[in-house]
Structure formats: C-alpha cells, structure tokens
Amino acid sequence: MSAPPTVPKDAPEAYRTFFDTYPDVARAYQDLGKSLRAAGPLSEREVGLVKLAIAIGARMEGAAHSHTRRGLAAGIDKKALEQVAILAASTVGFPNMMAAFRWVRDVIEDH
Numbered sequence: 001m002s003a004p005p006t007v008p009k010d011a012p013e014a015y016r017t018f019f020d021t022y023p024d025v026a027r028a029y030q031d032l033g034k035s036l037r038a039a040g041p042l043s044e045r046e047v048g049l050v051k052l053a054i055a056i057g058a059r060m061e062g063a064a065h066s067h068t069r070r071g072l073a074a075g076i077d078k079k080a081l082e083q084v085a086i087l088a089a090s091t092v093g094f095p096n097m098m099a100a101f102r103w104v105r106d107v108i109e110d111h
Contacts, residue, residue, distance in 0.1 A: 005030050010069055012062070048074055052084045056100040057092060064100060068107040078108050 005026040007019045019026040037047050048071045055063035064085075071081050085104045089097035 003027075008069070044074060045076055048076055049080065049084055052081060052104075053088070056085055056088050056103075059092070059096060059099070061099075061103050064103040065107050068104045069111075072107065072111050081108065 004023050005019050007016050007026075011019075037044070042050065048067065052064060052067040052071060055067050068081055072078070081104050082101065085101040086097060088100050092100075
C-alpha cells in the first residue's frame with residue numbers, strides 16, 4: 001500500500017475531506033501535478049507564478065488562494081504574487097483584476 005497523499009496543513013476543509021475520503025484519487029492527482037511540473041524547463045518559482053496566473057485567468061478564487069499560499073510557502077515575494085494579479089487587467093478587465101488582487105491580498109494578509 002502506498003503512502004497516504006500529503007494534505008497541506010492550511011488546506012480548506014473540503015480539500016481535507018476529499019483527500020481523507022478518496023486517498024487513491026488524491027494521490028493520483030498529486031502524482032499528475034508532479035509529472036506536469038517535471039515535463040519542462042520551468043523552475044518551481046516560474047511554475048508557481050504560472051499556476052497563479054492560470055487560476056486568475058479562469059476566475060477561480062479557491063485556486064488563486066491556494067496558489068498564493070503555495071507561492072508564499074515557496075518563498076515567492078508578495079509583490080511578485082500581486083504583480084501576477086495586476087497583470088491580468090489587460091486580459092480579463094479591470095473589475096476581474098481587482099477581484100483577483102483581493103484574492104491574493106486575502107492570503108497575504110492572513111500569512
């Protein structure tokens with residue numbers, strides 16, 4: 001039997017419940033993420049910024065919170081994380097950028 005999947009200590013309750021209830025699926029999901037990160041030359045820092053940008057572009061608040069938390073844990077500068085949010089203005093519009101900026105700031109302020 002393989003090791004249980006790793007659940008971040010600051011993960012939302014729904015995430016924890018899913019991982020506890022479906023550990024095999026959770027482990028496969030984590031393994032997919034590892035394979036995707038290893039598939040190219042991007043550094044962990046670059047991957048973190050890209051993942052945050054994707055979450056913002058898709059307007060996924062929970063994912064933006066998650067990738068901001070992960071970015072901070074990986075040592076990415078708060079201003080770099082904020083810049084990812086503000087860069088979205090010309091693509092997703094000012095109101096959506098402001099929402100994304102708030103999502104990033106929510107996590108930074110709680111950090």
